[in-house]
Every structure is written in C-alpha cells, then in structure tokens.
Amino acid sequence: MRYGALEGGGTKMxxxxxxxNRIGERVQFPTRTPGETLPELAAWFRERKxxxxxxxxxxxxxxxxxxxxxxxITSTPNIPWQMCDILGYFRRELGVPCAFDTDVNAAAxxxxxxxxxxxxxxxxxxxxxxxIGGGAVINGRLLHGAMHPEWGHILIAPHPEDPMPEGxxxxxxxxxxxxxxxxxxxxRWGMPAGELPDDHPGWEMEAYYLAQLCVAALMTLSVRxxxxxxxxxxxxxLYEKVRVQTEKLLGGYLTSPNVRDMEKLIxxxxxxxxxxxxxxxxxxxxxxxxxxx
Amino acid sequence: MRYGALEGGGTKMxxxxxxxNRIGERVQFPTRTPGETLPELAAWFRERKxxxxxxxxxxxxxxxxxxxxxxxITSTPNIPWQMCDILGYFRRELGVPCAFDTDVNAAAxxxxxxxxxxxxxxxxxxxxxxxIGGGAVINGRLLHGAMHPEWGHILIAPHPEDPMPEGxxxxxxxxxxxxxxxxxxxxRWGMPAGELPDDHPGWEMEAYYLAQLCVAALMTLSVRxxxxxxxxxxxxxLYEKVRVQTEKLLGGYLTSPNVRDMEKLIxxxxxxxxxxxxxxxxxxxxxxxxxxx
Numbered sequence: 001m002r003y004g005a006l007e008g009g010g011t012k013m014x015x016x017x018x019x020x021n022r023i024g025e026r027v028q029f030p031t032r033t034p035g036e037t038l039p040e041l042a043a044w045f046r047e048r049k050x051x052x053x054x055x056x057x058x059x060x061x062x063x064x065x066x067x068x069x070x071x072x073i074t075s076t077p078n079i080p081w082q083m084c085d086i087l088g089y090f091r092r093e094l095g096v097p098c099a100f101d102t103d104v105n106a107a108a109x110x111x112x113x114x115x116x117x118x119x120x121x122x123x124x125x126x127x128x129x130x131x132i133g134g135g136a137v138i139n140g141r142l143l144h145g146a147m148h149p150e151w152g153h154i155l156i157a158p159h160p161e162d163p164m165p166e167g168x169x170x171x172x173x174x175x176x177x178x179x180x181x182x183x184x185x186x187x188r189w190g191m192p193a194g195e196l197p198d199d200h201p202g203w204e205m206e207a208y209y210l211a212q213l214c215v216a217a218l219m220t221l222s223v224r225x226x227x228x229x230x231x232x233x234x235x236x237x238l239y240e241k242v243r244v245q246t247e248k249l250l251g252g253y254l255t256s257p258n259v260r261d262m263e264k265l266i267x268x269x270x271x272x273x274x275x276x277x278x279x280x281x282x283x284x285x286x287x288x289x290x291x292x293x
Numbered sequence: 294m295r296y297g298a299l300e301g302g303g304t305k306m307x308x309x310x311x312x313x314n315r316i317g318e319r320v321q322f323p324t325r326t327p328g329e330t331l332p333e334l335a336a337w338f339r340e341r342k343x344x345x346x347x348x349x350x351x352x353x354x355x356x357x358x359x360x361x362x363x364x365x366i367t368s369t370p371n372i373p374w375q376m377c378d379i380l381g382y383f384r385r386e387l388g389v390p391c392a393f394d395t396d397v398n399a400a401a402x403x404x405x406x407x408x409x410x411x412x413x414x415x416x417x418x419x420x421x422x423x424x425i426g427g428g429a430v431i432n433g434r435l436l437h438g439a440m441h442p443e444w445g446h447i448l449i450a451p452h453p454e455d456p457m458p459e460g461x462x463x464x465x466x467x468x469x470x471x472x473x474x475x476x477x478x479x480x481r482w483g484m485p486a487g488e489l490p491d492d493h494p495g496w497e498m499e500a501y502y503l504a505q506l507c508v509a510a511l512m513t514l515s516v517r518x519x520x521x522x523x524x525x526x527x528x529x530x531l532y533e534k535v536r537v538q539t540e541k542l543l544g545g546y547l548t549s550p551n552v553r554d555m556e557k558l559i560x561x562x563x564x565x566x567x568x569x570x571x572x573x574x575x576x577x578x579x580x581x582x583x584x585x586x
Contacts, residue, residue: 146515216448217513220513220514222438255368
C-alpha cells in the first residue's frame with residue numbers, strides 16, 4: 001500500500017508518497033487559504049491512489065478524539081486557517097483512513113522509528129526555529145495527554161548576562177521559546193541567528209537555554225535520547241556547547257550509565273529536513289483506529 | 294490472595310497486608326541497618342502468609358531490570374543501606390513474587406488507581422517534604438525511562454525577593470528541591486515550615502516555586518491531574534495559593550478545557566498518609582512478570 005504524507009506548515013505544505021519508509025514522489029504548495037490549498041493537495045493525493053494519509057499540522061490543533069473539533073487547526077494567528085477542519089476535509093475528499101497529529105509529534109515519531117533515536121524510549125524531539133516545540137515517545141507511543149506537550153513554554157532561568165532576560169513571548173516572561181527561538185535571538189542581538197559569528201557570546205547563551213531544556217527532559221521524562229532539530233540547530237557547533245552546559249547544570253547528580261554520555265544523549269535528527277514528512281506517514285501506524293493492509 | 298506492602302523510608306519501615314485495596318494489619322519498624330531491620334520485616338510478612346509483596350523504597354534505587362544491581366538501593370547517604378539488595382533479599386526470604394519501585398512512584402500509582410487522580414492520565418504525584426520527588430502515570434503505567442524522574446531537580450527561576458535564591462541543593466543552583474523543600478524553607482526563614490505564620494511571605498514564595506512545578510508538568514507531560522502531597526503541603530492554604538500562581542504563570546496560554554479548572558487540576562492526595570503503602574501493594578499489578586491469582 002502507498003502511504004500519503006502531509007506536513008502542513010504556516011508558509012508551505014509538503015506532500016509526499018512513501019514507499020517502504022522512503023519518500024517517493026513529493027510536491028510542495030505555498031500555504032494560501034484552506035479553500036485554495038486543500039483542494040490542490042487532495043487532487044495530488046487522489047491521483048496517486050494512496051491507501052492512507054498521515055497529516056502532521058502546524059498548530060495549535062485539537063488532538064482530543066472526544067472533542068467535537070478533533071482534527072481542527074484551532075486558535076492559530078493565521079486567520080484563514082482558524083477552526084479549519086483539516087482532518088475532516090481529507091477524510092471526506094479522499095475516502096481513506098487519515099491520521100492526525102502535530103508536526104513536531106510526527107518528527108518525534110520518525111526519529112524514534114527510523115532516525116537518530118531508534119530504540120530509545122522515552123525520547124524527546126525538539127525543534128528550535130521560529131518557534132520551539134517538542135514531541136515525546138513514551139512506551140512506544142506519542143505522548144498526548146490533556147492536549148499535547150508545549151515544550152516551548154517551559155519556564156527557565158535567564159542567563160545573568162542576557163540583555164533581554166524577559167524574552168519575547170507574549171504569554172510568558174522567561175519561557176524557553178521567548179528566550180531561545182530564532183526570533184528571540186534576532187531581537188536580542190539585532191541580526192538573524194544564522195548571521196551571528198561563531199565566537200559570538202549569543203551561542204553560549206543559547207546553549208545555556210537549550211541545556212535547561214535538556215535537564216528538564218531528563219528530570220521529567222527520564223529520557224534516553226534528546227533530538228534537537230530546527231533552523232537554529234543549523235549552527236552545528238551548538239550541539240557540543242549544549243552537551244557541555246547540560247553536563248555542567250546536572251552537576252554530577254544523575255549517575256545512571258543510561259544518561260551519562262552526552263554525545264549519545266543529545267543528538268541531531270537523522271532524517272532532517274524530512275523528519276516531519278516521514279513522520280506524517282508513520283502516524284497512520286500509531287492510530288489504533290486505522291488498520292492497514 | 295493477601296498482598297504484602299512495604300514502604301521503606303530512611304527513618305522508618307512501614308509494612309502492611311492489603312485486603313481488597315484496604316490496609317488490614319500493619320506494623321512499623323525503625324530503619325536501623327539492613328541486617329537488623331530486613332529480618333524483622335521478613336518474619337512479619339512470613340507469619341502473614343502473603344502471596345506477593347510490593348516494595349516501595351527510598352532511593353536512589355536501581356530500576357533498570359537489565360542491570361546487575363536491579364532492585365538495589367544504590368548511592369544513598371544512609372551508609373549501611375548503600376548497595377543493599379532489598380528486592381533480592383525479600384525474593385529469597387519469602388519465596389513469593391516481589392515488585393519494586395520508588396516510594397513516590399508507588400504513591401503516584403495508588404492516587405491514580407484509588408485516590409485523587411482516578412481516571413486522570415497522565416497524572417503526576419509530587420511529594421514536598423524533606424525532599425521533593427515525583428512519580429507519573431502515563432498510558433496506565435508508571436513512567437520509568439532511563440532511570441526514574443527526578444522532579445525535585447528541575448531548574449526553576451528564583452523569586453525576585455528570595456533571600457536564598459541559590460537554594461540549598463548540594464548539586465544544583467536553583468533547583469526545585471533546593472528552593473522549596475522543607476529544609477530549604479527552614480534554612481531560609483530560620484524556623485521549621487510548619488511554624489511559619491499563615492500570613493508569612495514564605496508561603497507565597499513557596500507557592501511561586503510549586504506553581505513553576507505545575508507549569509512544567511503541564512508543558513512537558515500534558516498532565517490532567519497534579520497531586521501534591523508531603524509534609525509541607527500540610528499547610529492546606531498552600532493549595533489555593535499554588536493554583537492562583539499557576540494560573541498567573543500560564544498567562545492564559547493553555548486553552549484546552551481539560552486543564553483550565555485549577556481547582557480540579559491541582560489537588561491533595563486522597564490516601565494520605567497511606568498513598569505510598571497502598572501503592573506498594575499495587576506495584577505487584579504493574580509488574581508484567583508477576584501473574585497474580
């Protein structure tokens with residue numbers, strides 16, 4: 001059977017057909033309005049005769065299967081997409097089983113099943129880019145809980161030398177996204193993160209913030225693997241800085257051999273930039289209501 | 294069948310026989326050395342002809358079933374108990390199936406199965422006392438992960454008016470336990486927490502710290518219920534203060550109806566002070582290797 005995968009982002013929609021866990025044919029459409037973009041996608045999938053579709057969407061989304069708005073994009077600032085029933089649309093239009101989750105949960109799933117966190121349970125995938133979001137696999141399943149995790153909004157301690165210690169989140173003073181996202185770095189330093197020189201102190205500060213994320217992942221989920229992806233992590237030297245700062249913040253407290261090797265604990269995604277798209281297809285496997293041939 | 298329950302603490306060991314989820318006969322021994330205390334406990338259980346034993350132990354403990362020291366109390370500062378094979382001892386002495394976990398995981402389990410968090414999944418139980426520790430149930434199972442969660446050592450932001458913003462943890466500057474445990478309060482204010490007057494600013498500060506814990510539980514585990522127990526929570530007015538501060542810190546960000554009612558979200562334990570002891574017996578149900586009649 002051919003699996004369809006849709007990764008819906010705020011600026012573009014990526015669609016693909018997966019064949020044996022590999023991306024076959026693929027296409028990309030700009031995200032315009034639902035009325036314009038969804039029919040383009042449906043036509044593309046219909047022509048390719050997919051047997052099931054996995055949808056990984058930007059959010060916030062409603063993942064509560066008991067809710068009347070399950071499968072909707074909900075309170076996004078992207079107005080035309082507010083309360084868009086994206087799951088219902090594809091179910092009706094394609095007439096095949098469709099699974100649905102957040103983009104970052106899909107990425108977590110693919111990295112756990114096929115990528116950098118194979119065999120590591122629990123694992124956490126975090127994207128550090130325009131926003132910060134995280135998805136976790138625990139006991140072989142994506143964690144949803146009451147809604148879905150919101151790793152970008154954990155509260156962290158500001159760096160003593162941060163000129164913008166309150167961050168730039170409209171909801172929270174001092175949350176991770178407000179202090180460590182790409183836009184936060186740009187606002188703090190007056191230039192895009194990608195243009196900061198390698199020896200700019202902004203990188204050490206960023207590592208300090210991401211290390212607090214890693215400590216939180218260890219203390220709350222007792223993770224075996226932390227996969228850090230997203231645009232900001234394109235600065236590859238950041239991984240080692242995060243590892244060093246995480247070890248420093250842990251202060252020798254965790255003695256389990258399972259989490260002592262920072263090199264193995266904190267890693268880049270293996271499927272980047274396709275973690276989300278591959279994960280979208282894998283969502284169909286996670287949905288207990290979908291039986292696949 | 295009669296289930297035995299053992300809650301092993303650093304100062305006392307509580308043992309009980311459970312009949313239909315209720316504590317029947319019970320006994321308590323002071324925690325002396327393993328050579329003195331374990332035989333007393335084994336004799337007591339032997340006389341009561343239990344069919345299975347659940348052991349909830351103070352820690353740190355080794356919960357990795359693949360480890361050669363699985364079931365041991367490991368690097369405790371309580372010297373005679375270092376590397377004590379408590380699980381192996383009772384298996385050998387009693388010849389019945391024995392399950393093993395941390396004291397706080399056992400308390401989480403009982404509050405989820407029979408107490409204040411029935412039907413709430415994921416849920417988090419946190420004890421706030423001499424130390425701070427947490428246990429979570431996710432998808433019907435206790436979370437273990439690479440070791441076990443260490444909620445006491447999440448890093449939080451110090452209160453701007455805290456005279457002791459570094460906390461008193463020997464491992465970490467500014468972790469939850471270092472800032473909000475009973476001994477931290479005592480060190481900060483020069484008197485035991487229980488003696489602070491109701492209108493002492495220490496309670497608002499404590500609520501600010503525990504609210505950061507609640508925010509972390511929502512953002513990382515997407516919990517449906519947070520049960521706060523332990524000696525410090527004996528100051529009952531603290532619950533409402535924690536709810537108010539949690540709502541304030543969330544800043545209206547989480548809109549899911551599942552987590553909007555703070556009164557239902559943040560609650561006291563229903564089985565206190567027996568959450569751990571009842572949970573110890575329930576551990577036998579969680580152990581897939583134990584088949585019970």
